[in-house]
Amino acid sequence: GAVVSQHPSRVICKSGTSVKIECRSLDFQATTMFWYRQFPKKSLMLMATSNEGSKATYEQGVEKDKFLINHASLTLSTLTVTSAHPEDSSFYICSARKTSGAYNEQFFGPGTRLTVL
Amino acid sequence: AQSVTQPDIHITVSEGASLELRCNYSYGATPYLFWYVQSPGQGLQLLLKYFSGDTLVQGIKGFEAEFKRSQSSFNLRKPSVHWSDAAEYFCAVERSNDYKLSFGAGTTVTVRA
Numbered sequence: 001g002a003v004v005s006q007h008p009s010r011v012i013c014k015s016g017t018s019v020k021i022e023c024r025s026l027d028f029q030a031t032t033m034f035w036y037r038q039f040p041k042k043s044l045m046l047m048a049t050s051n052e053g054s055k056a057t058y059e060q061g062v063e064k065d066k067f068l069i070n071h072a073s074l075t076l077s078t079l080t081v082t083s084a085h086p087e088d089s090s091f092y093i094c095s096a097r098k099t100s101g102a103y104n105e106q107f108f109g110p111g112t113r114l115t116v117l
Numbered sequence: 118a119q120s121v122t123q124p125d126i127h128i129t130v131s132e133g134a135s136l137e138l139r140c141n142y143s144y145g146a147t148p149y150l151f152w153y154v155q156s157p158g159q160g161l162q163l164l165l166k167y168f169s170g171d172t173l174v175q176g177i178k179g180f181e182a183e184f185k186r187s188q189s190s191f192n193l194r195k196p197s198v199h200w201s202d203a204a205e206y207f208c209a210v211e212r213s214n215d216y217k218l219s220f221g222a223g224t225t226v227t228v229r230a
Contacts (some may be wrong), residue, residue: 032216042222044161049217095161
């Protein structure tokens with residue numbers, strides 16, 4: 001199979017603190033991972049593309065200094081929400097792209113619920 | 118730029134009845150199309166995907182989808198829904214040059230007994 005995990009699954013933090021979310025591909029290597037944000041009852045919005053060994057590329061309107069992404073290995077990407085504020089509260093989902101056969105499929109993690117008080 | 122439209126925000130269907138979820142896409146090249154399902158508070162599970170070839174694709178959980186290039190559509194169907202099919206369903210199109218997915222707004226499916 002192709003399993004992607006996220007840790008933590010749920011986090012509550014105080015305003016002004018930073019929170020790190022990990023995304024791991026457990027049984028495959030992923031040179032590319034993606035980070036999405038999902039508001040309640042809304043669709044997924046792509047935030048950034050994380051490439052192993054290089055800088056992440058951010059979608060328009062996403063603050064790269066607010067959402068720090070590091071893809072240090074072929075199985076791990078991290079998203080750090082810096083100086084979090086209540087408006088950063090959301091459901092964050094990562095996906096990892098697996099190379100298999102003729103097509104490279106994305107597999108999604110279970111998501112991390114961030115609540116900023 | 119690619120985009121996906123799911124015209125139906127919410128669909129209610131009786132258990133055992135058929136289900137069809139609509140998806141229209143806009144993309145200049147040959148699209149890679151996907152349907153995902155999301156249960157509350159969970160990540161996304163791939164139901165099926167279309168790359169090329171047979172325009173009727175079979176997926177998991179008894180779902181199927183038909184790609185119609187002339188209508189720019191990729192509608193999802195299930196002949197007989199189960200209560201466990203109640204969830205949020207997302208259609209997505211992938212951009213071939215950078216693999217970025219664009220999602221539709223989603224359709225919430227409620228199954229009544």
